[in-house]
Amino acid sequence: MRVTTPIEKLLARLSALLFLLFAISGAVLAADSTRTGQVRLSLLAERAAAIPGTTLWLGLRFELIPHWHIYWRNPGDSGEAPRVDWQLPRGWQAGDIQWPTPQRIPVGPLVNYGFEDSVTLLVPIAVPPDQVVGVPVNISADVSWLVCREECIPQDARLQIALPVMQVGNLPILENSFDAVRAQWPVAAPGGAEYRRRDSALTLRIDASGWADAQITSLWFAANDWGRIAPSQPQAWRFDSDVLLLELPTGEAPFADGAMLDGLLVVTESGSGAGLTRGFTISAAPRDTAQVATDDTRVTLILALGLALLGGLLLNLMPCVLPVLSIKVLALVQHAGDQSARHGLVFGAGVLLSLLALAGLLIALRAGGASLGWGFQLQEPWVVIALLYLMLALGLNLSGVFHLGGGLAGVGQTFTEHRGLRGTFATGVLAVIVASPCTAPFMGTALGFALTRPPLETLLVFAALGVGFALPVTLLGIWPRWVGLLPAPGPWMERLRNALAFPLYATAAWLLWVLSQQVGPSGLASALAGSVLLAFGLWWFGQPLRRRGLRNALGGTLILASLALMVAAGHNTPTLSAAPAAETWSRERVSALQQDDRAVLVNFTAAWCITCKVNEQIALSTDAVRQALDENGVAYLRADWTRRDPAITEELRRHGRSGVPLYLLYPAGQGPPEVLPQLLTEGLVLQALSRIDKT
16 A cells, blocks of 8 residues: 655645645636626636535626616516526536516516615536536626616526535635625514405515514515516505504405415615615415315406406407407498487397397207307307308498398388397397407406306396407497597498498408318318309399299209208317417416426417407417526416317316416416416516526
8 A cells, every 4th residue: 555655745745735725716717797779797706626426506686777677586567587597517406596576667667676786696606516526617698688777678698617626624715795695685474374365456464573663654566477466556554462464455466275475574674874675585385275265256246247347348359259340430531310229238238138048058068068168169260150140241232232121121110120129139149149259458357257156147248248358339329429520321331331331241251261170171171162152142042033933043043052061161170289389288288387387378268259369369378488487497378278178178167267368477396376367578588487496
């Protein structure tokens, strides 16, 4: 066995010391920074080297010019939190950003959560025990952030740092400021917390026995996740003995029953000079969820009625309804005067009775074990074809291709009025039928509640929806002076009548596209052939032929042939498939992806849902969202409800919805999903993706 001499020991120690000095100087030189017009960003390491089997702390230091700010993990009413994508050596793992206590930053009527002047975001990096010693490693960080004053500027940068790997313990600290940063981290609240929800408000109860002598001057709460609590709405707080009670307004993304409410309580206490502000992390459990639901049933029904009324009003603005309402408005212009009030009321009756009939049908089918929701009739291809034919026929009529009943004009004024009122009632029925592909804002919550309640409550919610839907046209008929603001009847009405045919043709084209998602090529060809026969038959009926028997026989034969083709197309084999960019949804697939440590975004959609298609175009199919999905490793699944699917219907019901759209964002690993708003924007989706915990 070779014996190490004293000189060799001395040389070894000198080598280790020189290596340590080289590592320290190298680490100092390796710190990286970048500068924009508003921000200087630096990537810093706390210690001079990485030690296998320990945690290396890195920091992203933002230094901002006056009056500009960046955002906290929950940006508040607007904004976006900083994001970082690490490029680490094999086996290294980056933890979550450790967020200091933010400020409330008012911007006009909005409130944001963020940081001004400067802030350092620390991130723990786990170094594997088997990391090779003596070989320097390179760490890169792709950082993106939004810096705002009155305007907002998206910025990004790549920063790099090189560190040696050593076995030496007690390495000197390069960044003493990290301890000051840790001192700004919120601490766990001294006591437990629970919450109770009522309508659009939430009561948070916090054990405050440790704050008995505190002189609190201000206090506010922010949820960790966007949309849980409305940032700009007032918060009320008071002490009840040793309990702190906060009344908080809920935000746009309500969470499921039984979910935890995690957030930050920021408390400012009076003292010498400026007050002392501290942050406390809160994790509140729901309080007596089942009992609260029972106590609030009546209040929830009232809320559902209000949402249904408001949703019905907004439904008039949806693109699938406007073509039909335009026909009714034209009719009101023609009947301006004493008759307009009758037409307005009859239209309202048609809408209300149709919706009540639809509700009754849903109740009956539900009692028979069927699982259905809003828009269920458009899941049947033959219904889509029937609506396609109806839109085509109405358009041809407005274009002057045919005029049924023209010879009855002289029978008498009474009969004409009666026929007109029947047409008005039919227009109300038609408006309800074509409205079913649309889900207006506030409708989803109301209908989701209605389809899970007893029959009487279901009928009441549908009645409220009908009142809201019919109200604008009904009021226009009751107060005909509003119609009188339009020019007097004349040639312009015929031109307007012809122009209104084109929205109906557009609706027919859209329904044809919906059908293409439900049936195979031969079924689509049958529907197109039937459309041609129907148009020819209606044109033939409109011809002024002397031999009416021949006209009626041939026209009727053509229309019957078109109906036969409709039935044939409806029974054609569907050729549905998920889009290339999305997998097909199933509960098992979601579970498997979560177990594979991947987050999952599920899009519950249908070809006949216009709101869904708009969301997909403006929010889900953009380059920024696609990039965010890739960067976060988020799997994108599509649940296609174009044709009836009991599994999808049941999943919608589990989340309190009766129809599409529905968007669920599942975290990696395990846990319940976040429900995104029904009306999406690119920013909302990017914010939701940025909140996914990275492992």
